[in-house]
Amino acid sequence: MPVLGWVKGIRWKRTVSMKVPLCLLFLMIGFFPMYILSKVTDQSFRQTQIDFRVMEVQNQCLIISNKMSRVGYMNEDSRDQTVDVELDTIADIFNGRIVVVNRNFKVIKDTFRLAEGRTHVAEEVIRCFQGESGSRLEKDKHYFALAVPVYGNTEEKNIEGVLVATASTENLTSMAEKVSEKAAFFQLVTCGILALASVVLAVVTVQPFVRLKKILGRVEEGSLEQVILEDAYKETKEISSAIQNTIHKLKTIDQSRDEFVSNVSHELKTPITSIRVLADSLMSMEDAPVELYQEFMTDISDEIDRESKIIDDLLSLVKMDKAVEELNIVQLDINGLVQQIMKRLRPIARKRNVELIYESIREVTADVDEVKLSLAVNNLVENAIKYNVENGWVRVTLDADHQFFYVKVADSGIGIPEEYQSHVFERFYRVDKARSRETGGTGLGLAITRKVILMHHGAVRLVSKDGEGSTFTIRIPLNYISRPAERTS
Numbered sequence: 001m002p003v004l005g006w007v008k009g010i011r012w013k014r015t016v017s018m019k020v021p022l023c024l025l026f027l028m029i030g031f032f033p034m035y036i037l038s039k040v041t042d043q044s045f046r047q048t049q050i051d052f053r054v055m056e057v058q059n060q061c062l063i064i065s066n067k068m069s070r071v072g073y074m075n076e077d078s079r080d081q082t083v084d085v086e087l088d089t090i091a092d093i094f095n096g097r098i099v100v101v102n103r104n105f106k107v108i109k110d111t112f113r114l115a116e117g118r119t120h121v122a123e124e125v126i127r128c129f130q131g132e133s134g135s136r137l138e139k140d141k142h143y144f145a146l147a148v149p150v151y152g153n154t155e156e157k158n159i160e161g162v163l164v165a166t167a168s169t170e171n172l173t174s175m176a177e178k179v180s181e182k183a184a185f186f187q188l189v190t191c192g193i194l195a196l197a198s199v200v201l202a203v204v205t206v207q208p209f210v211r212l213k214k215i216l217g218r219v220e221e222g223s224l225e226q227v228i229l230e231d232a233y234k235e236t237k238e239i240s241s242a243i244q245n246t247i248h249k250l251k252t253i254d255q256s257r258d259e260f261v262s263n264v265s266h267e268l269k270t271p272i273t274s275i276r277v278l279a280d281s282l283m284s285m286e287d288a289p290v291e292l293y294q295e296f297m298t299d300i301s302d303e304i305d306r307e308s309k310i311i312d313d314l315l316s317l318v319k320m321d322k323a324v325e326e327l328n329i330v331q332l333d334i335n336g337l338v339q340q341i342m343k344r345l346r347p348i349a350r351k352r353n354v355e356l357i358y359e360s361i362r363e364v365t366a367d368v369d370e371v372k373l374s375l376a377v378n379n380l381v382e383n384a385i386k387y388n389v390e391n392g393w394v395r396v397t398l399d400a401d402h403q404f405f406y407v408k409v410a411d412s413g414i415g416i417p418e419e420y421q422s423h424v425f426e427r428f429y430r431v432d433k434a435r436s437r438e439t440g441g442t443g444l445g446l447a448i449t450r451k452v453i454l455m456h457h458g459a460v461r462l463v464s465k466d467g468e469g470s471t472f473t474i475r476i477p478l479n480y481i482s483r484p485a486e487r488t489s
């Protein structure tokens, strides 16, 4: 996986193992919820502690305020000294301060004895006189204050005074801090375990890919028969089957290339062997007559022609195989082209007593490569003559619709048995080797024809019955549209 970064303005690219992002991902998945949980727990722990302390102080204050109401504490004449002692004790217990304020906001009791006689007008006091008791937390100053009403001991139950208790929250904070510290240590340990677990998980997750890589390593070393299958994940299974298919295709290509090379060698060797035999027999003969020399030399010359035809055909095929090979497309009168081919082949047809019939259903003009298409049609008509019977016929029909033109080459010849029909377009494939050889065939004609037609984005169809003749029909678009050619070999 490429990782991009910037170091002093220079862009760098590095490939890192898949384990790294996986490891980080697992770490993040584990760490973030843990971090949030610890923050929330810490916060609520602190709040609960404070709420608990406020409640505790409030309860104490309510108890004492009830007592103060009962004994009429707010009445200056009947103030009970024992209540003062109780107030001091309670303030000491929760380590705070209690101030009692009367209706004139005057402090009548301060457990710190600092504000007695002074005026105390605080928000919570005013609110308490209005009937709303409550507490106020000063987080920054680490204390809270709460106010509790003190009622008079008359029937009306008027609020005669307010009891204000303030207490520090500092000890609570420091306790929470200690708990936090312990939690942080626990988090640190958990993080360590998490990191370790992430690494292990990342390694385990990547394992199927590692296994696949190992198998591919063996394939790379040449063991092509290796079964490539890693089905731990759907993805690795798909990759395995894609690689297996690719290797199968490569093996097929390799096989067909070997076959082709062996065919080429064989085909090229055959005329040379004949030449050698002819030359050797001539050389071994003493006083051979001139006629015999002439006859042998003619045979040698025929074999040379055959050899050069094979080489020419091979070269045209190889040239067409190259992806860069382009068609020289021109707008052409197809009727003229077909007629020209037939004119050229008429002497051979005549020699074999085969009637050549041309039928043009309509005038056709199309975008084609003249040389290549001419070669393709020529091969079909020539085959129809070559593989015909005595006094047979060949009918070439040209037709078109709004999209394609069609050249149909039908003959009254020997036909092609059904089992061979799918093979005749293969290189060097011949149904009857002897006949092909006798007629000067190379076994490459139909392969060239098919290639040319496919290059024109057309198609070729064969209908034949053994002993009853064959019909080859080619279909080519009238307008050539350039697009990547299909694999045609």
Ligand code: ADP
Pocket: 379, 383, 384, 385, 387, 388, 411, 413, 414, 415, 416, 424, 429, 430, 431, 432, 436, 437, 440, 441, 442, 443, 444, 445, 446, 447, 469, 470
């Ligand atoms: P060749 O050079 O041998 O003619 P082709 O590739 O042109 O090679 O044809 C392959 C084989 O297909 C031929 O050897 C022949 O057996 C068969 N074939 C081709 N055209 C015809 C046809 N019109 N009638 C019968 N057989 C044919």
